[in-house]
Amino acid sequence: xxxxxxxxxxxxxxQVEEQSAAxxxxxxxxxxxxxxxxxxxxxxLSAAEFHVLREAGTExxxxxxxTDTTAAGVxxxxxxxxxxxxxxxxxxxxxxxxxxxxxxxxxxVRYITDTSMGMRRVEVRCAACDxxxxxxxxxxxxxxxxxxxxxxxxxxLTMDPR
Ligand SMILES: [Zn+2]
Numbered sequence: 001x002x003x004x005x006x007x008x009x010x011x012x013x014x015q016v017e018e019q020s021a022a023x024x025x026x027x028x029x030x031x032x033x034x035x036x037x038x039x040x041x042x043x044x045l046s047a048a049e050f051h052v053l054r055e056a057g058t059e060x061x062x063x064x065x066x067t068d069t070t071a072a073g074v075x076x077x078x079x080x081x082x083x084x085x086x087x088x089x090x091x092x093x094x095x096x097x098x099x100x101x102x103x104x105x106x107x108x109v110r111y112i113t114d115t116s117m118g119m120r121r122v123e124v125r126c127a128a129c130d131x132x133x134x135x136x137x138x139x140x141x142x143x144x145x146x147x148x149x150x151x152x153x154x155x156x157l158t159m160d161p162r
Contacts, residue, residue, distance in 0.1 A: 033127075033128055033129070033130070034079075034080045034128050034129040035129075036129070038054060041053070041054050041079065041131075042054075044079070045078075045079065048155060049078060049079075049155055049156075052132060052153050052155050052156055053078065053079050053131040053132055053133075053155075053156055054079075054131060054132070055132070056114075056123065056132040057132075057153075058134075058153060059097070059153045059154060059155050060096075061095070061096025061097060062096040063096075063154075064097060064098065064153060064154025064155060065154045065155075066098045066154040066157060066159055067096060067097060067098055067154060068092075069087075069090070069098070069159065070087070070090070071087065071159070071161055072087045072088075072161065072162045073086075073087050073159050073160050073161040073162045074086055074087075074104070074159070074160050074162065075087075075090075075098075075152075075157040075158070075159050075160075076157065076158045076159075076160060077126040077128065077129060077131060077133070077156065077157070077158075078131075078155065078156055078157055078158045079126065079129050079131040079156075080126060080128050080129035080131070081158075082108060082126055082127075082128040082129070083104050083108065084103055084104055084108050084109060084126060084133065084157070085098075085100045085103055085104055085150070085152065085157070086100075086104050087162075089101050089102045089103075089104075091142065091144055093142060093149055093151070095149070095151060097134065097151050097152060097153060097154070098151075098152050098153075098154055098157065099149050099150065099151055099152070100149075100150040100152065101142070101144035101145060101146045101147075101148050101149065101150070102145070102146050102148065102150070103124075103150065107127060108126070108127055108128075109124050109125065109126065109127055109133065110124075110125050110126075110127045110130075111123065111124060111125075111136065112125060114135065121135045121137070122135060122136050122137075123135055124136050124150060124152065126156075131156065132153075132156065133150075133152050133153065133156045133157075134150065134151045134152035134153050134156065135150075135151050136148055136149065136150045136151070137149045137151060
């Protein structure tokens with residue numbers, strides 16, 4: 001996992017604290033979120049991973065390594081390792097990407113309205129590191145408990161078998 005970039009702050013050195021707060025442009029870091037520069041992500045991820053996770057790209061359908069995976073396990077964010085989805089909520093949607101009817105917990109993901117490509121879609125991102133995961137669609141008539149389809153790129157995930 002990541003280590004805090006801030007030097008260990010002590011009560012005797014409030015100036016150091018101020019300095020590091022100024023360097024961190026996002027206040028999100030205060031609530032345990034993972035904030036890295038795009039350059040750091042570029043070094044950590046492969047070019048294909050970076051394109052999907054950090055540039056909201058989409059892998060080609062029926063090409064991802066987890067599209068048809070039915071093994072039991074937990075799917076973690078490939079960028080930061082946060083546990084996002086479980087095999088228990090994965091279902092066969094035949095859409096070409098891994099599909100889940102719910103995240104592991106609602107606080108693991110966040111939603112952004114995406115109006116690119118002339119459509120109104122809801123983008124799904126990792127709540128911890130803000131990496132792009134895919135989109136969520138509702139009301140498609142799948143016989144799942146939620147009638148939601150979290151359409152997630154395989155390349156955004158790492159599966160840990162149980
Ligand atoms: Zn993440």
